[in-house]
Amino acid sequence: MTDKLLEISKTKKERVKAGISRRRNKEARFRFYGIASILMAFTFLFVLITTIVADGHTAFYTTQIRLDVSLDSDTLGVKEGETDPAIVSQGSYRKALRNALREEVSVDGRRDRRELYRFISNGAEYDLRDIVTNNPELIGTTYTYWAQAGDNFNQYNKGNIRGDIPESSRQFKDKHIGWFDTLEADGRVRTVFNHHFFTNGDSRDPELAGIWGATVGSFYTLLVTLVLSFPIGVAAAIYLEEFAPRNRVTELIEININNLAAVPSIVFGLLGLAVFLNVADLPRSAPVVGGLVLTLMTLPTIIISSRAAIKAVPPSVRDAALGVGASKMQMVLHHVLPLAMPGMLTGTIIGMAQALGETAPLLMIGMVAFIVEVPGGPLDAATALPVQIYLWAENPEKGFIENTSGAIMVLLAFLAFMNAVAVILRKRLERRW
Template sequence: MTDQMAAYTADKARRIQLSLAKRRNREWRFRVMGVASILVAFAFLLGLMISIVLQGYTAFLSTEIKLTVDLTPAALGLPKTPDGENGLYLKKSLENVSYRRVLRQAIRAEFPEITERRHQRTLYQFISNSAEYDFRDRIISNPSLVGGKRDIWVLAGDDVNQYQKGNISRDLPEESRQFKDHQVNWYNSLLDQDKIRTVLNRHFFSRGDSRDPESAGILGATVGSFYTLLVTFLLSFPIGVAAAIYLEEFAPKNKITDFIEININNLAAVPSIVFGLLGLAVFLNFVGLPRSAPVVGGLVLALMTLPTIIISSRAAIKSVAPSIRDAAYGMGASKMQVVMHHVVPLAMPGMLTGAIIGMAQALGETAPLLMIGMVAFIVEIPNGPFDAATALPVQIFLWADNPERGFVENTSGAIMILLAFLILMNSAALLLRKRLERQSA
């Protein structure tokens, strides 16, 4: 009997050990799969980021060509005697100068052997179309430059810019290359004379959209996104927080509030393009607000982010300990005093976190803005929320649809800027929440 009991006990212990070993193996496999999934996701994310950076970092660089321009009054078509004070020409006179002709004469002077009109037109493409406007602004802002010949750096055309950056392969045969052999010879001639340089692309950060990739910028889209988010925040945050406070603290629990809560949760899952259609029908066609204006984009995105802010604000209010309310009631505080003096300040970190995350979501939205017309080609920088503008994700969408190599790098560069803003906003949400939690503790 004792031997049978010992054998039974040993067999049971062996089964338990096997069961524990299987459980440990399952747990180990689960951990391995979890770590592997994280590594795979991180590898895809890293590959995506590397691809964007490799394609987009060149957007922050531009190519300039050094030209010797004739700025004598005769070459500029100005009267011999200045019409302003101190021997300077007035702005009105300088605005009438054909600066394109002056720059073309300067580039032709670098290659006097080029006499065919066909080759001259190709040579003119070495200079960006926006170079004449930069040149004009420089002369108007400093009229003392008029007189004699001066060396200036002008923005190069897109072909020269891409060839300088190495985006046009130099190993391809001429028939497969956009930059032909005679253009390569002209480029090498300028390069040997140190008349080509690579500098920071200031136009990318200081201008709006352009049909020329070398002079296109994101400032207009960035300002449009700022005004759009400003309108979105000013509307969605106070309304969302007030709705969350009422539903959580004051609203009676009945079928009506249950219906409202269900619809708020459903609205959080509605595709964003539906809000764009709503904005098109209501704000543009019915109310008559200006098309392509950030104020309309802000109204649409405010409707889209309201459910997110309400849900996160209600969760923050629920997380406040009941003992806080009980202590306030015990001190004789009213319902309003309990909510506004104790509950809301303690829930504010969660509310602000939800609001910032909602703003980050709104910053990356494209579909609703396309529906209300913010996809228009806008060159000017908007001065207010009622001016025509576009947004950063819409600008990326427009550039991505353009096959030119210069717009490909501009697209990736704008994506890098957008990702930087999103990371900054999410980081600000985390830091703000931790700081407010420390203060409330």
């Protein structure tokens, strides 16, 4: 009998040990899967960011060609001593630049000359025109001018067009490389910071295209979104949490708010197209319309986060305020709202960061147009930074490929900054009860 009991006890111990061993093995496998998933996610993120940086870092610098431009009266068609800006600006600055380039590189034939002229960007003549218009005393002299290089010349200098691949596979031909070497050997090629990328609007020429117009358009769009969504969202959260009666109507409203947070953004774009453009007849491609659409999209996020912040305020704060004679409105505005504001601001910043990266609703309301001028207000035609990236991504030129990645880097920097501000505000202002 004793041997049987010992054998049963030993069997149970072995079963328990086996069960514990299996459980530990499952926990180890689960931990391994979790760590592997995190490492895989970081690997994909690293590859993505590395690819964007590798393709886009060259957008932040550009190539210039030094030319000794003869600004004589015969070439420009402007007499010496002329100071009238209207007359000086009408000079033949393109001809002067082309003459200076032919002085440095000797070519024969009309076709070769046309190809040589593409070494200089189309914007160089306008830049030179502005310089001479502001300094008319330069007429009649030889001016040393660093001209913006054309796209193919610029991309070859940066290494984005390789010379070791077959000539048929590249736009920059062998003779172009020879002309480039002639200029470089003479010290007439330099690489400088690409200020055009940060100060210009969009352009057909990739070496002149910039993000400033889209950045200003995004600023006005987010400004309209913030001005409308923050007070409306906070007011709605306060009413639903502090004043609204608990009945089926308020329950229906709460359910719809939660459902709206999951609606695809393009649906809000269709709503904006139908209501704000077709019914209200607001201007197409204007930041004010984009702001209205993004307000509708951002409101659920702000309302939900604001309600959570209000709920986090302890009931004792409300009871104490009411106990000393404050009205319910005074209790909410003077006590609950200030304590809930950090959480509300955090939710608002996260919602604004989400709005900054949205593209689909802005495409639906026409902010995909080619806009060269920088908008002067929320009613002017404009585009936004995500839409600008979408437009550039459709172009096959090497310059637009690097501009696309460079703009993505700038947009990611803005998004990271806004999320960092939200985290810092939450850490600095939150209170633990």
